[in-house]
Amino acid sequence: MSRQASFGAGLWGGALALLLTGCQAGLRPIAALNQPLSGLGDSQSPSLNSNWLALISSRPGSRAQVQLIDRLRHAPVPLPGLNRPDSLPISVAVDQRGERLALVRQRDDRSELVIHRRSLQASQVVPIEPAGVPQRVSLSADGRVLAVEVSRGGLWQVDLLELP
Amino acid sequence: MACTAVTALGLSGCSLWPLRRQPAAPAGLAAESRQQPALSGDGRLLASLVDRGGRTTVLLQERRTGRVLPLRQLRNRQPHSSPSLSWNGRYLALLVQQGGRRQAVIEDRATGQQHPLFLPADQEPQQLSLAPDGQSIALELITGGSRRLQVFSLAAMLEPDRAPGLLESGGGPPLQP
Numbered sequence: 001m002s003r004q005a006s007f008g009a010g011l012w013g014g015a016l017a018l019l020l021t022g023c024q025a026g027l028r029p030i031a032a033l034n035q036p037l038s039g040l041g042d043s044q045s046p047s048l049n050s051n052w053l054a055l056i057s058s059r060p061g062s063r064a065q066v067q068l069i070d071r072l073r074h075a076p077v078p079l080p081g082l083n084r085p086d087s088l089p090i091s092v093a094v095d096q097r098g099e100r101l102a103l104v105r106q107r108d109d110r111s112e113l114v115i116h117r118r119s120l121q122a123s124q125v126v127p128i129e130p131a132g133v134p135q136r137v138s139l140s141a142d143g144r145v146l147a148v149e150v151s152r153g154g155l156w157q158v159d160l161l162e163l164p
Numbered sequence: 165m166a167c168t169a170v171t172a173l174g175l176s177g178c179s180l181w182p183l184r185r186q187p188a189a190p191a192g193l194a195a196e197s198r199q200q201p202a203l204s205g206d207g208r209l210l211a212s213l214v215d216r217g218g219r220t221t222v223l224l225q226e227r228r229t230g231r232v233l234p235l236r237q238l239r240n241r242q243p244h245s246s247p248s249l250s251w252n253g254r255y256l257a258l259l260v261q262q263g264g265r266r267q268a269v270i271e272d273r274a275t276g277q278q279h280p281l282f283l284p285a286d287q288e289p290q291q292l293s294l295a296p297d298g299q300s301i302a303l304e305l306i307t308g309g310s311r312r313l314q315v316f317s318l319a320a321m322l323e324p325d326r327a328p329g330l331l332e333s334g335g336g337p338p339l340q341p
Contacts, residue, residue: 028317034315046303140206145207147203157198159185160210
């Protein structure tokens, strides 16, 4: 009986190992991209597409900031006009072209939703109507639809905006 | 001129681009709490988290009509979190509960297959983002008390889910003008 149990456990373990190995074979770290990421300190709020990775990074003693990594060059690109010394980014999303970034940030003790266009180096604050506190943002890869999680009157809601 | 266009749409203040608001809550869901929205690459589908009998559950809907699309494979693996959709919504990646820890999985809505993403025991996924083509995924991992992002290729696991008009890899010769 114990031999049968042992045999069964062995079979199960082998099958599990095979399953794990098989699945792991499909999940391969992209070293060329992970290397620059490891140099950014703590990082969170990823927004990935085949060309770009947007994220929020922070190092001890310095303010968190939005980073946009060019996946072809495996390096961050400058974001003039987006990161401000008086604001703290909370959530970020980028479209497929890397042209539009949607950002929720905290500024002067309030949260605001911002759309940034890289080619114009310009940011637009989008009013939350009815009033609410934005928290997390999603931008469709085609850059045309924005979904934002908003806390409103004790309820979490999702606001949708269509961009031209 | 841009200001006028924005004001006409009910937004206040000057604006660089006109925006159009769409009610996010389709019929029957207006009073329901919804979190962590995720749009498909083409903006057609919306995934969000809702409460179902005290369990945080992912809900997949057509954005314009509110029609709910079935996700049978994900039942009984709540709480769900961090949904992320591919371009046409074929793939839904999210975090589910597996035993005592969170696990990243990808549901293929075309085949009904579920692809679990196994990570080392000392790495706990907190958030994820699936590339719209389904060929890579970024995972926010807690490792040794710090948050790190790592990007993984899924090319050996998933077929591409690209925007219409883009050639599949290995899909034949380029189109002739």
